[in-house]
Amino acid sequence: MAFRCQRDSYAREFTTTVVSCRPAELQTEGSNGKKEVLSGFQVVLEDTLLFPEGGGQPDDHGTINDVSVLRVTRRGAQADHFTQTALAPGTEVQVRVDWERRFDHMQQHSGQHLITAVADHLFGLKTTSWELGRLRSVIELDSPSVTAEQLAAIEQSVNEKIRDRLPVTVRELSLDDPEVEQVRGRGLPDDHAGPVRVVTIEGVDSNMCCGTHVSNLSDLQVIKILGTEKGKKNKTNLVFLAGNRVLKWMERSHGSEKALTALLKCGAEDHAEAVKKLQNSAKLLQKNNLNLLRDLAMHIAHSLRSSPDWGGVVTLHRKEGDSEFMNIIANEIGSEETLLFLTVGDEKGAGLFLLAGPVEAVETLGPRVAEVLEGKGAGKKGRFQGKATKMSRRAEVQALLQDYVSTQSAEE
Numbered sequence: 001m002a003f004r005c006q007r008d009s010y011a012r013e014f015t016t017t018v019v020s021c022r023p024a025e026l027q028t029e030g031s032n033g034k035k036e037v038l039s040g041f042q043v044v045l046e047d048t049l050l051f052p053e054g055g056g057q058p059d060d061h062g063t064i065n066d067v068s069v070l071r072v073t074r075r076g077a078q079a080d081h082f083t084q085t086a087l088a089p090g091t092e093v094q095v096r097v098d099w100e101r102r103f104d105h106m107q108q109h110s111g112q113h114l115i116t117a118v119a120d121h122l123f124g125l126k127t128t129s130w131e132l133g134r135l136r137s138v139i140e141l142d143s144p145s146v147t148a149e150q151l152a153a154i155e156q157s158v159n160e161k162i163r164d165r166l167p168v169t170v171r172e173l174s175l176d177d178p179e180v181e182q183v184r185g186r187g188l189p190d191d192h193a194g195p196v197r198v199v200t201i202e203g204v205d206s207n208m209c210c211g212t213h214v215s216n217l218s219d220l221q222v223i224k225i226l227g228t229e230k231g232k233k234n235k236t237n238l239v240f241l242a243g244n245r246v247l248k249w250m251e252r253s254h255g256s257e258k259a260l261t262a263l264l265k266c267g268a269e270d271h272a273e274a275v276k277k278l279q280n281s282a283k284l285l286q287k288n289n290l291n292l293l294r295d296l297a298m299h300i301a302h303s304l305r306s307s308p309d310w311g312g313v314v315t316l317h318r319k320e321g322d323s324e325f326m327n328i329i330a331n332e333i334g335s336e337e338t339l340l341f342l343t344v345g346d347e348k349g350a351g352l353f354l355l356a357g358p359v360e361a362v363e364t365l366g367p368r369v370a371e372v373l374e375g376k377g378a379g380k381k382g383r384f385q386g387k388a389t390k391m392s393r394r395a396e397v398q399a400l401l402q403d404y405v406s407t408q409s410a411e412e
Helices: 099-123 148-163 178-182 244-264 268-305 323-333 359-372 391-411
Strands: 013-029 035-045 062-064 067-069 071-075 078-083 092-097 127-132 137-141 168-173 196-201 205-208 223-230 236-242 313-318 339-345 351-356 376-380 383-388
Touching: 013 078, 067 078, 092 099, 099 127, 099 137, 099 148, 099 196, 099 205, 099 223, 099 236, 099 244, 148 223, 223 244, 236 244, 244 268, 268 313, 268 323, 313 391, 323 339, 323 351, 323 383, 339 359, 339 391, 351 359, 359 376, 359 383, 359 391
Parallel strands: 313 339
Antiparallel strands: 013 035, 013 092, 035 078, 062 067, 062 092, 071 078, 127 137, 137 236, 168 196, 196 205, 223 236, 339 351, 351 383, 376 383
């Protein structure tokens, strides 16, 4: 039996009866990205307006008597609706679908059927799977590559068929109907029961499908193919948008274009060239800055060698700098007889550190320095460097190094 949502994809609400309600749990992803387990109920209705996920299409969202339905899944010939409020069996209920989500799924799914049929007809490109994503949809094609010319031809053809306002019809055939053998499809689920549902785009395609679809291609409005990506072995993923998603994409793109126009002080046609010029200028500035930083590092190195602390513990902290800056100083000094502790970054927050000196001393002290600074690091041949999160504890590190030098001197 087909659900009400499959018999009439345009229905937005209807009345039915609760058949059963049992305690259940739902694993979901929280706002922090971690898995959460929700306690609730699996509600079964006599019929449902909410599509259960399947065939590459996500489930519908909606309400039952204003109780939010968080997930709809198919179990054999029935649909399970997960809610966090119990609904008594035998109760007559009003079911409403989140129409914006439903119509979006209808546009993407019918769009996939159309692209799949045209790609096969024009170039013999077979669809092996597809995914209706939250922001974009992907069709996996059984080909190692698809040319830009082929994509352009497919896009032109599907949009011509949308403008031709071709009807889309849904029929149910019995499993033993000879016509089933002529219908495109990737097989039926193992627990399939009842007739076979066939979605037909007039003069274009007939395909076995359980999903919700538009009744006329004109409801797709437009299809935009965004390009291709490398898929699984010898496969190509075709990325597309249909209907309202194209309009939202255009709105975002136009907003970005306006912002870039204001920032770059030029028209949209000159954005790429303006960015290239900025990149070249940035590279030149980085090169000049690096040269100045090297000169500064060498100057600092000579100053440190003249420090009264030379031969013991020499420290230096700068807000500006990087690991290369510290390594230039260490290379220039050649601190085999001195413990050199260099840091760059925020004085109290995160930054980088380098410890250089006698090999044995650095091997002993390096991990302890990283621990004090609440960071991580590694080293070899008399040098240990890494990242720190607590630069405010530099004084503790200096005391640690001083104690080590004092102990070594006393032993000698």
